[in-house]
Amino acid sequence: MILAGQCVDSAFTNAHVYPGFFPKFGFDGSCLFAPFLFTDSTTTRYGKVSFWKWSFGDETTNADSSRLQNPPWLYHTLGFKQVILIAGSDKGCVDSAFLNVEVKDKPSLILPFKDTLICIPDSLQLKAIGKGTFVWTPDDGHIDNRFTATPTVYPRKTTSYYVEMTQDRCIATDTVQVNVVDHVTLFAGNDTTICRTDTIQLNPQSDGLRYTWSFIPAARFSDIQTKSPLTSPFGSITTYHVVATIGSCVAADDLNVTTVPYPLVSAGPDTIVCFDDTASILGSTNGSRFYWNPVVYLIHPTTLTPLAYPKETTTYTLYAFDTLGCPKPSS
Incomplete structure (x- = not known):
């Protein structure tokens, strides 16, 4: 087409959009000198996941990367490492995910309780939480399933049970004390x-x-x-x-x-007195003993009807006690 002496043309293309690409991964491992295994769990709605690029956050080398889908990695230093996965699909989608993993000097071993009590002839199930193989000691004839995380014990005297968990070459240990009694106090x-x-x-x-x-x-x-x-x-x-x-x-x-009951007590009605004058306070109680507080500017403060000559506005409180056993006063 010629328009005003100029050539004009057009072209078009399709842009394909593939939403729903979600990179994700997990790992198994926690111990120094034992390989961590990283597992890709990326999902996509269109096509399939076609490539992976890992960075393991190992500060001891520049070669801490992999193109495998589920790679292992062996760390040589302790602490937290930031692991990054860049994943892509055959539709051209690319995204990343990251996790902070902790490298420990021994595997994680958790005991829900470390000191407990049983009564003869009862038994008790011990419990260890961790990933590995377990051995409990002592093998004194009062323990069943001692090569599991949940042995049953029935000691006849107070006993400390030791658990050793091995994960690859890494070992963690802990102790549970089972106190034994033959009655309840x-x-x-x-x-x-x-x-x-x-x-x-x-x-x-x-x-x-x-x-x-x-x-x-x-x-x-x-x-x-x-x-x-x-x-x-x-x-x-x-x-x-x-x-x-x-x-x-x-x-x-x-x-x-x-x-x-609390003893009955009354300090009497409020009153007004001129400066340097006195006023009668009319207290009453059925208690066996009593006292006034404060006693400053009181005449006969050990009676229920003292005279007061305060130099400023003052609140006098009467405290009374009974003989029946109520340990606190009324006021």
């Missing part, structure tokens, strides 16, 4: 008296592992399955019953909590 506590409406914490002396509380009559209670609960008795005398257990061994005990 339990003392619920001495009977006591508190002021009515107050809260008290029960503190039994026991080596039990689990506890269950009950009480008569009703009372406010924080948790019937904790060792040291908080409670507010409603009645004048409340009996608390506690059961402590270690496996199949059981012990029980009681204690009584008596409540008595």
Whole structure:
């Protein structure tokens, strides 16, 4: 086509878009001098993954790379390494993923508990968490499946069990102590008296592992399955019953909590007094003893009706105690 003496033409092409390319990888390994194995898990909606380029973050060499899909790598220094995977598809998609991996001097070995208690004749399953082969000692005739992560032990005396986990050439060790008793010790506590409406914490002396509380009559209670609960008795005398257990061994005990009312007390009405004048304070109580606070500028402060001659506005508080056992004063 000729337009105003100029040649004009056109062309076109298709741009293909392939969304849904997601590079990802995982690894197995944690120990120095034992190869890490990196596993590609890249996914794509179109085509297939066609190439991989790895960088292992090894600061000891410039050759820490691979084109394999699932390569191994052996580290020679400890610490965190940033591993990068650049992956591509046969549709031309390219993206990257990275992870920080930690190189340790020994494999990761976790024991959920390291000190526990059992009662004869009970058994207990120990547990180790890690990737490797396991050996538990001592082999004293009271352990089953000692070449697994979860052996069962039934010692007749307090015993320390040692676990050794081997991962490639790397070894980790740890210890569990199993304390053995033939009964549960339990003392619920001495009977006591508190002021009515107050809260008290029960503190039994026991080596039990689990506890269950009950009480008569009703009372406010924080948790019937904790060792040291908080409670507010409603009645004048409340009996608390506690059961402590270690496996199949059981012990029980009681204690009584008596409540008595706070003494009645009144410091009298507020009053106004001129400077350098005195005012009568009209206190009253049914308590067995009492005291005023502060006592400064009081005449006869040991009586319920002292005279006050304060030099400034002052609040006088009357504290009273009873003879029934309420350990705190009213004011």
